[in-house]
Amino acid sequence: MRMSTSALAAAAVGLSLATASLSMAVPATAAPVAPAAATAYSGYTGSAAEAKANQAFFEAVIKSVAEKRAAQPRSAAAVTVVYDASRAPSFSSVIARSTQIWNGSVSNVKLQSGSASNADFSYREGNDSRGSYASTDGHGSGYVFLDYAQNRQYDSTRVTAHETGHVLGLPDHYTGPCSELMSGGGPGTSCTNAYPNSAERSRVNQLWVNGFAKALDKALQKAGRQG
Numbered sequence: 499m500r501m502s503t504s505a506l507a508a509a510a511v512g513l514s515l516a517t518a519s520l521s522m523a524v525p526a527t528a529a530p531v532a533p534a535a536a537t538a539y540s541g542y543t544g545s546a547a548e549a550k551a552n553q554a555f556f557e558a559v560i561k562s563v564a565e566k567r568a569a570q571p572r573s574a575a576a577v578t579v580v581y582d583a584s585r586a587p588s589f590s591s592v593i594a595r596s597t598q599i600w601n602g603s604v605s606n607v608k609l610q611s612g613s614a615s616n617a618d619f620s621y622r623e624g625n626d627s628r629g630s631y632a633s634t635d636g637h638g639s640g641y642v643f644l645d646y647a648q649n650r651q652y653d654s655t656r657v658t659a660h661e662t663g664h665v666l667g668l669p670d671h672y673t674g675p676c677s678e679l680m681s682g683g684g685p686g687t688s689c690t691n692a693y694p695n696s697a698e699r700s701r702v703n704q705l706w707v708n709g710f711a712k713a714l715d716k717a718l719q720k721a722g723r724q725g
Contacts, residue, residue, distance in 0.1 A: 549669055555632045556667040556705075558640045560713045562618040568717035577607045577706050579665065582617035589644050589658065593621055596658040599692055600666065603699050607666060607706035619665055621658075630657050632664040640665070652683065653690040660692075667705040668698055 563579055583593045597609045614620065619640040629648040634640045642661045649657055656679070663680050674681030676689035679698055683689075694702070 552664050552669050554634050555640045555664055558634045559618050559665050564713035564717040567714055577710050578610050580610050580612035580617050582614045582620040586621035586623040586644055588623055592654045592658050595655050596662050599659055603694050604702045606703045630661055632661050652687055655692040666702045
């Protein structure tokens with residue numbers, strides 16, 4: 499999995515994973531033939547621009563969720579983040595697995611499949627020399643891009659769960675061990691761990707209590723001014 503990204507004009511958020519042979523392949527019917535030589539993904543060590551892009555992506559998602567909650571207040575303790583996976587059909591089972599992992603790991607936010615019309619972010623698939631990344635589109639919306647070749651070279655569930663970690667507010671930490679999901683490709687291609695560790699789980703739960711509360715306050719104030 500390449501969990502990497504360079505700074506994109508669209509605020510791309512990436513995960514850089516070093517290069518090598520992958521353990522989990524994307525369905526052959528949907529993905530093109532993998533290149534003979536492994537692609538060297540750039541941005542593996544991360545950058546200030548990449549960290550800023552990660553934060554922008556999370557803020558776009560949390561703003562979308564808060565505005566929907568403000569328009570239709572609900573009493574549920576957990577916040578629901580809706581995603582659209584219709585543009586990444588080859589990865590449907592991997593996305594479902596990543597969702598299951600995150601929903602079983604944290605309690606203050608839940609991921610839920612939905613349609614493009616009500617999604618807070620989406621998944622897309624294709625070919626990109628930068629590998630997989632999370633991005634904002636410049637219009638307040640975000641998406642996770644899953645690269646075919648990278649997902650052949652790295653464990654696809656780890657790639658997807660890592661990128662989804664950006665959706666939930668976690669930054670890259672490439673120097674971490676394999677047990678740390680957001681270490682991305684730092685531990686090498688043999689690392690297949692797709693689960694966040696205790697510190698990562700705790701951080702996400704905190705963000706979706708405190709961070710979401712602040713975003714909701716802003717959304718409610720905005721709704722009040724417009725009402």
